[in-house]
Amino acid sequence: MGSIDANNVDLSTSSVGQFKPLEPEEFRKQAHTMVDFIADYYKNIENYPVLSQVEPGYLRDRLPETAPYLPESLEKIVQDIHKDIIPGMTNWLSPNFFAFFPATVSSAGFLGEMLGTAFNSVGFTWVSSPAATELEMIVMDWIAHMLKLPKSFMFSGTGGGVLQTTTSESLLCSIVAARERALESLGGSDNISKLVAYGSDQTHTMFAKTCKLGGIFPGNIRLIPTTAETNFSISPSVLRGIVEADLAAGLVPLFLCATVGTTSTTAIDPVNELAEIANEYKMWIHVDAAYAGSACICPEFRHHLNGVERVDSLSLSPHKWLLCYLDCCCLWVKKPNLLKRALSTNPEYLRNQRSEFDKVVDYKDWQVGTGRKFRALKLWLILRSYGVANLQSHIRSDVQMAKMFEEFVKSDPRFEVVVPRAFSLVCFRLKPFPGSNAAHIEILNKKLLEMVNSSGRIYIIHTVVGGIYMLRLAVGGTLTEERHVCAAWELIKEFADALLKEAS
């Protein structure tokens, strides 16, 4: 930027004058304006429909076909955000958002995001941003301590952790690290056709996608069937049978993904027993605890990670339930060298004495990309601003509100809780009644969902597990209070009344 000599400038630009896109006082003024805009949005968020009510293509009709040639004022842009953007928002931070897993965020998370953005440090190597690398190492050890992970996952022990974007990236890096180790011991790349990966029919669909991305043959990805008998978690004996059949067929068990808290119903795979099998067959075992891992900072939930000392990698997404804005996924690995062997690059222009002689951590070798954001700051701000005590209280409060909703459902004879509640998600439905059949019940529940969501007053989603169509109410929105959960139940009951009256 800057003080360019007007004589050297292309004539076509001379009309726009000297362009300074980061003048500190202008930055200050505009950023203060945006802070107020955002604080007001949070303050008024309950006034907006949770689920956007616009039709596909709504925005193309409102915006010009090309970018403006000349600048427009911030005032005008902010008007357009109100007019054109907000109506198209499905408001994830609304206290009446109970879909998927709601977004848990926080002021401290926002401050950390602002600061990490502002530094804009691209910490691919240690030297390119020592603070970003070292704070990430420390924060990953801090969270490992909070989860009571063994030293084998900590930098202060023999392992270590890295912050990535999403669970998909964490899984991809783990699968490829496992794949490279296996191909090496099998004697070459041609053996890729033999490698088999295991999850369950409840494992997040990104698991199969990620396996495919990593070159695992689609025919070698096993999604083990689960049943209500194990609350839709992987049965160790079923897994063992499938692994042994693969071995007998000359295949090589490579990778097992266990989930602590599946997306549909928060089912919990038995980590300890699955790790035993994985260890026995020399498979890499990864624990995907994207959502429920955060609950394990509370002693009463920690047992879900029992056996973690025998797994190879573990991921948890603080943007799901640890008050962190998107995107942020923690990945811990027991053997960082296996990650590095699969993922390292060494271009001349990134060579430096620190990396060559000091054995520092260069996080580019722990992830998919080269560039990376300073994500550790937001976690550091959250951990320090709230302390472990408040973070535990936050988890317990959400669980408590889900329990309350569960009681509401149980107390109404027209409804049932379909799958036992484990954390802050309740899976429920209008239950079968004398004279109804399965198809009829499914249609009723679909109608109920449609009525509830099109009201714009709350947002919930459905799932189908074990052949049963059910509704999911997930508590977790940062702004959600008891009164919102109570109102959600009243709304659901109200629509159920109308629906059942009409049906009878």
Added chain:
Amino acid sequence: MGSIDANNVDLSTSSVGQFKPLEPEEFRKQAHTMVDFIADYYKNIENYPVLSQVEPGYLRDRLPETAPYLPESLEKIVQDIHKDIIPGMTNWLSPNFFAFFPATVSSAGFLGEMLGTAFNSVGFTWVSSPAATELEMIVMDWIAHMLKLPKSFMFSGTGGGVLQTTTSESLLCSIVAARERALESLGGSDNISKLVAYGSDQTHTMFAKTCKLGGIFPGNIRLIPTTAETNFSISPSVLRGIVEADLAAGLVPLFLCATVGTTSTTAIDPVNELAEIANEYKMWIHVDAAYAGSACICPEFRHHLNGVERVDSLSLSPHKWLLCYLDCCCLWVKKPNLLKRALSTNPEYLRNQRSEFDKVVDYKDWQVGTGRKFRALKLWLILRSYGVANLQSHIRSDVQMAKMFEEFVKSDPRFEVVVPRAFSLVCFRLKPFPGSNAAHIEILNKKLLEMVNSSGRIYIIHTVVGGIYMLRLAVGGTLTEERHVCAAWELIKEFADALLKEAS
């Protein structure tokens, strides 16, 4: 969060009271504090060493081993940012940062980042955030227009674009889309052993890494040697020879990565001629224009993309040269269906009427992960706040300053420009002199780099191309003005004086 009944709360948390991590007025207050902190940091950034001067492990000695149990005040945390974090920062936004490609950011980019963060919408499907999806489609078309891409890359035509994290992600998605198409036409996954990918020895190292991630056999990744004769760009005839040898050996040419603006020297592969070869052999051709693509919004640089109408995909990172904070990579594809065929998932809980009946864009099927940030906002804010005119002016100003530095180097008989300058990067060195030899010259240049960087006053890096060790000065920092480039040259000359005096 919220009004939890004290009787239901674990005793260990009762001391922390009611926890409200996103109370709008507290958010407002704290965010204003952080805005002032950041504006002051930008204002004073020249006072900090560009390259951090700390030693490895500096931070572990300063921070506690575990996260605090109880909250700490923002005041205390901000003090620690000054005391512990900033000294460990390599300050990428310093106007004296000339390493890698400097970070170009802007106030508008920051506002967009704030707003996108604040909404925290997880736009995996259209319905989960219509505004996020539709604004992204519009902004991708806007930038496509600015680059004069053909309609075949636009939603308003037959293609479309998506915002991803990094070039690595864009390449991985493209490679896997190409791979799936090839395996299908070859009759199955077993043919993966035959697939060959081509780049050059100047292609970013993440290319080979990404091919490996995507299951391409390491022995099938060709890095075509380049020479000074073509300014280190791929020679079409050399490529053709290698492709034909692979075909003769029974292999299948799959993927070609052409780079417009390599990292070492901003070499420019001839897109049009390479596309002709790729089309002839039915390879997928991707153009990686991470850095230099932004320059192509100026008519005088657009010719570097000539032939783009014949390529399959193109990526460009606005966080490199289009005033955008990390992370942001634009990927355009000609046939979105090929991406979707390789990357789509369809879990029950994401099924919705819009996706099934309205044929909306669900961006989860265009990327590695499922969750995704609202990245389009920052580009929209940048494009509208500055207009195309100012963005062109920004590119030209950086190029102009690089030209000025190039003239400085050329005017000093002790130095030489090693590779012709194409954009805003100058590759130079202390040149050979009577009585010197290659090893000696390399040592002198290494020493010069070491002296310059350890001063903390500027930061530049080296590269080695065609066997020659050279220094790189890349102009592009948003706060960089002519005076900084002049001072950088004075500093380099000053150290060269000392070095050559000592050497003589």
